[in-house]
Every structure is written in structure tokens, then in C-alpha cells.
Amino acid sequence: MSQLIWNGLFVGSFYALVALGYSMVYGIIKLLNFAHGDIYMLGAFAGFAMLTVAGGLATSAGFVALLVVLVLAMLVTGTAGLILERVAYRPLRGAPRLSVLITAVGASFALEYGMRLVAGPNPEVYPVRLSGTTVHVLGARITLEQLALVGIAIALMAGLQYLVMGTSTGRAMRAISMDPKASLFMGINVNRVISRTFFIGSALAGAAGVMAGAYYGKIDFLMGFIIGLKAFTAAVIGGIGNIKGAMLGGLTLGMLESFGTAWLGGEWRDVFAFAFLILFLTVRPTGILGERVTERV
Amino acid sequence: MSSPFHRRPRRLAALAGAATATLLLAGCGGGLLAGEDESDGTEGPIVLGMVTPLSGSSAAIGPYMENGAKLAVSEINADGGVDGRDLELIVEDGACDAKTAAAAANKLVTQEIVVSVGGYCSGATLPTLPIFNKAGVPMLIPAANSTELVDQGLDNVFLINGTGTQQADAAVAYMEKAGATKVALMDDNTSYSVDIANLTAERLKESGGPELVAQESVTAGESDYSANVNAVLKANPDFVYWTGYYQEGGLIIRQLRQAGYDGAIMVADGSVDVKLLEIAGEQNAEGILATMTQTPDTIEGAEGWISDYKEQFGAEPGPYSTQSYDAVRVAAEAIREAGTTETDAVIEALEGIDGFQLFSGPLTFTEDHTLSSGGFQILESSGGAFTLKDTLQ
Numbered sequence: 001m002s003q004l005i006w007n008g009l010f011v012g013s014f015y016a017l018v019a020l021g022y023s024m025v026y027g028i029i030k031l032l033n034f035a036h037g038d039i040y041m042l043g044a045f046a047g048f049a050m051l052t053v054a055g056g057l058a059t060s061a062g063f064v065a066l067l068v069v070l071v072l073a074m075l076v077t078g079t080a081g082l083i084l085e086r087v088a089y090r091p092l093r094g095a096p097r098l099s100v101l102i103t104a105v106g107a108s109f110a111l112e113y114g115m116r117l118v119a120g121p122n123p124e125v126y127p128v129r130l131s132g133t134t135v136h137v138l139g140a141r142i143t144l145e146q147l148a149l150v151g152i153a154i155a156l157m158a159g160l161q162y163l164v165m166g167t168s169t170g171r172a173m174r175a176i177s178m179d180p181k182a183s184l185f186m187g188i189n190v191n192r193v194i195s196r197t198f199f200i201g202s203a204l205a206g207a208a209g210v211m212a213g214a215y216y217g218k219i220d221f222l223m224g225f226i227i228g229l230k231a232f233t234a235a236v237i238g239g240i241g242n243i244k245g246a247m248l249g250g251l252t253l254g255m256l257e258s259f260g261t262a263w264l265g266g267e268w269r270d271v272f273a274f275a276f277l278i279l280f281l282t283v284r285p286t287g288i289l290g291e292r293v294t295e296r297v
Numbered sequence: 298m299s300s301p302f303h304r305r306p307r308r309l310a311a312l313a314g315a316a317t318a319t320l321l322l323a324g325c326g327g328g329l330l331a332g333e334d335e336s337d338g339t340e341g342p343i344v345l346g347m348v349t350p351l352s353g354s355s356a357a358i359g360p361y362m363e364n365g366a367k368l369a370v371s372e373i374n375a376d377g378g379v380d381g382r383d384l385e386l387i388v389e390d391g392a393c394d395a396k397t398a399a400a401a402a403n404k405l406v407t408q409e410i411v412v413s414v415g416g417y418c419s420g421a422t423l424p425t426l427p428i429f430n431k432a433g434v435p436m437l438i439p440a441a442n443s444t445e446l447v448d449q450g451l452d453n454v455f456l457i458n459g460t461g462t463q464q465a466d467a468a469v470a471y472m473e474k475a476g477a478t479k480v481a482l483m484d485d486n487t488s489y490s491v492d493i494a495n496l497t498a499e500r501l502k503e504s505g506g507p508e509l510v511a512q513e514s515v516t517a518g519e520s521d522y523s524a525n526v527n528a529v530l531k532a533n534p535d536f537v538y539w540t541g542y543y544q545e546g547g548l549i550i551r552q553l554r555q556a557g558y559d560g561a562i563m564v565a566d567g568s569v570d571v572k573l574l575e576i577a578g579e580q581n582a583e584g585i586l587a588t589m590t591q592t593p594d595t596i597e598g599a600e601g602w603i604s605d606y607k608e609q610f611g612a613e614p615g616p617y618s619t620q621s622y623d624a625v626r627v628a629a630e631a632i633r634e635a636g637t638t639e640t641d642a643v644i645e646a647l648e649g650i651d652g653f654q655l656f657s658g659p660l661t662f663t664e665d666h667t668l669s670s671g672g673f674q675i676l677e678s679s680g681g682a683f684t685l686k687d688t689l690q
Contacts, residue, residue: 003527004524004527007521007523007524007527008524010521010523011521011523011524014521116352120356121351121352121353121356122356122357122572123354123544123572123576125572125575125576129578134555134557141556141557143555212520216520216521216548216551217547217548217551217576217578218520218544218547218548218576220354220544222353222354222518223518223520225518226516226518226519227519227520257524258524261524261525261527261528262524262527262528262531265513265514265528266513266514266515266516266524266525266528267486267513267514269516269524269525270516
């Protein structure tokens with residue numbers, strides 16, 4: 001039982017990191033950024049490239065090297081998110097929502113197959129891999145590397161929480177999510193704040209990508225697809241547009257999958273998890289923490 | 298499965314071999330003319346087609362198959378071709394994906410191929426069967442081996458690789474030999490993988506030997522299989538058989554070992570790739586068993602063939618290089634025997650083949666158009682490579 005909970009929390013923290021980007025972007029410009037999962041993939045490959053270039057130096061430095069690479073990869077993916085927003089989404093700011101959605105799908109394909117051109121279609125194996133000692137806590141088998149990764153995830157989320165609730169950029173973000181036009185009239189540089197949102201969300205996804213690469217070891221150009229789908233589910237379950245909701249949704253989805261597998265068998269896991277998505281959309285479309293939205297005329 | 302790419306070719310069997318000469322015109326915008334020309338298909342090169350994964354999750358395999366087939370084509374052409382006509386090979390990317398493969402098959406049909414010598418992932422090969430069947434193209438499938446392919450009952454489909462049934466037989470035979478008592482099966486929910494897992498499960502139930510304690514399906518394309526690994530280990534197995542492909546296989550081996558499992562792990566032929574061992578990580582990758590058809594490394598007397606291959610492509614042959622090489626040779630033999638590229642005559646010639654020498658032994662097709670003997674053997678990994686462990690003879 002405790003093992004199931006731990007597995008769920010661990011996987012869920014990856015989902016949560018990626019879901020945050022989805023949720024933030026949706027919260028501000030009501031766009032489902034389908035390329036977000038591919039930013040995660042980009043982060044994993046950026047980390048892979050850096051570790052490969054660093055070679056023996058990285059292998060000997062181990063965990064410290066990974067932390068440095070993690071930060072650098074976050075900068076890379078954050079910048080990629082900026083460019084993506086500038087090139088693909090900003091020109092369509094006033095366009096119908098469907099056009100932007102289709103652009104997002106296009107951006108997703110461009111990133112996937114662009115990476116395939118650069119890195120080739122074969123999976124790559126991370127040169128530095130985490131393998132730590134195992135400790136038993138309440139009957140659950142937990143490795144120190146897992147604890148470290150969950151720790152990093154929690155630190156990143158705490159940082160984000162502070163950024164959104166405690167800084168002026170965060171206040172501007174919240175203002176725009178309430179009413180972009182009014183924010184503009186109040187002298188907020190809307191475009192700049194949107195850019196920053198993309199940077200932050202993409203950086204978090206990139207961090208998750210590096211962490212997944214270092215922990216699981218295998219990366220490939222399509223690795224962002226499924227996690228993108230799962231993160232989207234997590235964001236909806238938690239309440240899309242709500243930051244705490246994304247975190248909670250990620251952990252909930254991880255748990256659902258873990259228990260679904262244990263109760264019904266692996267082949268039913270996704271049925272179980274996505275059935276919950278449908279349930280949420282019917283019964284409580286705003287998610288666990290989402291607020292009731294009243295359409296104003 | 299229906300797919301938007303299922304289009305009925307305008308003309309059927311008669312055209313399969315026709316108008317190959319006009320293919321030469323296609324390059325200068327004569328593509329439209331190709332359909333008009335009523336040439337009888339007795340001139341110009343004999344075109345063979347191959348759908349194989351050059352991208353996607355199994356992209357590593359495609360070049361092995363393509364090169365194996367190319368080697369056979371160049372050897373046959375050097376010997377004067379088939380009935381004085383050269384062979385030509387067109388390769389299309391199937392990406393191990395049903396939709397992509399169906400589109401690739403349609404493309405090959407419009408290019409008037411005579412015989413198809415491709416097919417790696419069973420799930421992606423399945424939808425190409427009706428396409429080639431309607432177009433009257435005999436298929437010699439070098440790698441894909443799900444019994445679902447056979448169950449379609451199409452007369453143009455021939456399997457050069459051992460079938461899932463034969464692989465399951467080999468797996469169970471080895472489990473008994475190794476003294477396994479509690480076996481867990483894991484598959485990735487694709488046609489090929491589920492097929493072997495189910496067949497193995499059936500045999501385990503019948504055999505009265507090792508007990509089947511768990512059967513688990515995972516979703517391909519993910520990274521975290523800890524929940525599945527947990528479910529399997531709850532049953533306390535001492536032998537785990539993974540029947541999917543190598544990407545997930547590597548992750549599962551690693552996660553099994555991390556979760557403290559130290560029993561035997563065996564993988565099916567779709568996972569036999571050095572990448573499996575790399576992904577699993579050095580310390581986890583020793584002693585991984587595999588059920589596999591013969592590869593150039595494990596065939597005695599293949600050294601000459603390997604050096605030819607290396608000379609032509611500057612790379613080592615890999616899984617399914619030999620089967621693809623053989624598929625082309627069998628196709629050439631059948632066309633030579635039939636004396637024509639006419640569909641029915643070629644199929645009849647294929648059915649009539651008796652003892653044609655392949656890497657896996659003398660070839661005679663069964664009534665189901667499968668190999669009469671599968672030739673599966675057991676490999677074991679050591680030092681980052683697979684070597685022969687047991688021929689099961």
C-alpha cells in the first residue's frame with residue numbers, strides 16, 4: 001500500500017511539473033499549448049547534449065553536474081518557450097481560439113520532428129544516471145535519488161508559488177488572467193508578462209525532462225507526447241488555470257494510475273485514469289480547485 | 298482496422314506487374330502516363346517493395362532490413378538478375394505505426410511493385426495486408442510474426458520469420474529447461490507482443506510445468522513502469538518474460554532490478570538490440586535471456602556473408618538483415634520459377650518451394666504460409682552484447 005502511494009507521488013510530481021506550464025498558459029491566454037510536452041522532450045535532449053559535451057567531467061561530478069545541467073536546460077527550454085510564443089502564438093493573439101489550438105498542434109509536430117532531424121530517430125541513453133541506495137520507509141522501497149528528485153520538484157513548485165503570489169510579475173499575471181484588457185489599461189505590459197509566463201512554464205517542463213532523462217535513462221523525440229497528454233489531464237483534474245490545482249492534479253493522477261494498475265491490472269490503468277478525466281469533466285468541469293466561472297456578457 | 302488511407306487501387310492484379318518500364322518516366326512528370334500504359338510488365342526491372350520502420354520507436358531496425366534486402370538484390374543482379382531482368386528495391390518508412398505503414402503500402406502499390414519484402418512491427422504490418430492483397434502483391438514478410446497476420450487467411454501472405462506460436466514454444470521449452478517455477482509475462486499491448494504473451498500463457502497452463510503467476514500489460518511510450526513492476530512482483534515470480542520491444546524492455550529490466558527482483562528475465566525477439574542493454578544500464582544488463590531467430594552472429598558459416606555486408610554498407614548486420622536478405626532471394630526464386638510476375642503464378646511458385654536454403658534452414662511453407670520450423674534459439678547478454686546460449690535442439 002505505502003509502495004503504491006509512493007510510486008503515485010513520484011510519477012505524479014513529474015506530471016505536476018509539466019501540468020503547471022499547461023495550466024499557467026491556459027490561465028493567462030486561454031490557450032491549450034499542445035507543444036508543452038515537447039518542451040519537456042527538448043529539456044531532456046538539451047540536458048543530454050550538455051552532459052555528452054561535458055563527457056568525463058560530468059560523470060565524475062555526478063549529482064552536482066546534473067543540478068548544473070538542470071538549471072542550464074531550464075534556461076534553454078525557457079528561451080525555447082519564449083521563441084515559441086513569439087513565433088507561433090503572438091501573431092495569432094486576436095485570432096479565433098481554434099486557429100491558435102491548431103497552431104499549437106503544428107508547433108508540437110515541428111518540435112518533435114525537428115528534434116528527429118537533429119538527434120535522429122533512435123532513442124538515446126543518458127550518460128549520467130542516478131542510482132542511489134534504497135531505504136525502506138513504512139514498507140515502501142524508496143531510493144535516495146527519488147527523494148532528491150521529488151525534493152527538486154517541490155522546491156521548484158514552491159519557487160513558482162512565491163513568484164506568482166509574492167512578486168509584481170506574479171500580480172500582473174493574475175491580473176491578466178482575470179481581464180487582459182483591463183490590465184492593459186492599467187499600464188501592464190501584457191505581451192511581456194505573457195512571454196514571462198511561457199518562459200517559466202517551459203523552464204519547469206525542461207526541468208522535468210532532465211529529471212526524467214537522468215532517472216529513467218532513456219530519451220527519444222516522441223517522449224513528450226504521452227506525458228503532455230497526462231499533464232493536460234492532471235491540469236484539468238486539478239482545475240485548469242489554477243496553479244495549486246495543477247500540482248494537486250498531477251499527484252492525484254499519479255495516485256489514480258498507481259492504484260488503477262494495482263487493482264485492475266496494467267492494461268486498465270489508462271482506462272481508469274482517463275475515466276476519471278471524463279468523470280471530472282461531467283461532474284465538476286472546473287476541477288478539484290477550480291473556481292466556478294460565470295460567463296459575463 | 299479501417300484507415301483513411303485504405304484506397305482501392307483503380308486496377309487490380311493485372312496491373313501489379315505492369316508498366317514497370319514507364320516508372321522511368323515518373324521522374325519527369327510521367328506519373329500520370331504510368332496508369333495509361335498497357336505494357337505487359339515483361340521489360341525493365343522487377344520492382345520489389347519494402348515497408349520498414351525508418352523512423353519512430355523501432356527506427357533502428359529499418360536500415361538492417363533495408364541493407365539485407367539490398368545485399369540480396371545486388372548479388373542477384375550481379376548474377377544476371379531474374380530472367381534477364383534486374384531487381385529493384387523501393388523502401389518506404391512504416392514507422393512501426395499502423396497509419397504510416399498503410400500509407401507507405403499504398404504508395405508502393407502505386408509504384409507497381411511485384412512483391413513486398415517488408416514488414417517489421419506486426420501491428421503496423423497488419424493493415425498493409427489487405428492493401429497488398431487487393432493490389433495482387435504477394436508478401437514475403439521477413440520479421441513481423443504475429444499469428445494475427447496468419448489468421449487473416451490471405452493467400453498472398455507468407456511469413457519468413459518464425460511465428461509467435463513457435464516463439465512461445467521455444468520460450469516455454471527454455472523455461473522448463475531452466476527450472477523456472479513461477480513465470481510472469483509482460484507485454485506492451487501491441488499485436489505482436491500480446492500474441493506471444495497469450496500463446497505463452499496458454500502453453501504454460503497446458504504444460505503443467507512452470508506456473509503462470511502474473512500477466513501484465515504496459516502502455517508503450519512511457520517512462521515509468523514502477524506500478525506495473527510492482528503488480529508483477531507481488532506475484533513473486535522467478536522468471537519474467539517481456540514480449541514487447543526494446544525501448545520499454547530496457548526500462549522494465551532496469552525498474553525490475555531496482556525494485557529488488559533478482560530472478561531470470563527473458564525478452565522476445567523484438568527486444569533483441571544492444572540499445573535494450575544500454576537503456577537497462579550496465580549492472581542490470583548482464584544475463585538477460587532472449588528468444589530469437591538466427592542472426593548472422595549465431596549462424597555458423599555466415600562469416601563470408603557478414604564481411605560482404607560490411608564491405609557494402611560499412612556497418613555490422615543486425616536483427617532481420619538475414620531474413621530480409623532471404624525474403625528477396627525467395628521472391629527472386631519464385632518469380633524465376635513462375636517465369637512471370639503474374640500474382641497467381643508467383644503465389645503458386647512460392648507454395649511450391651521445397652527445401653530452398655535459407656539462413657534458418659531449408660524453406661518449405663506450411664499450408665498457413667508460415668515456416669515449417671521456426672528456428673528460435675536462446676540468447677544471453679554479456680558485456681553489452683547478445684550471444685548464443687542454447688539452440689534448443
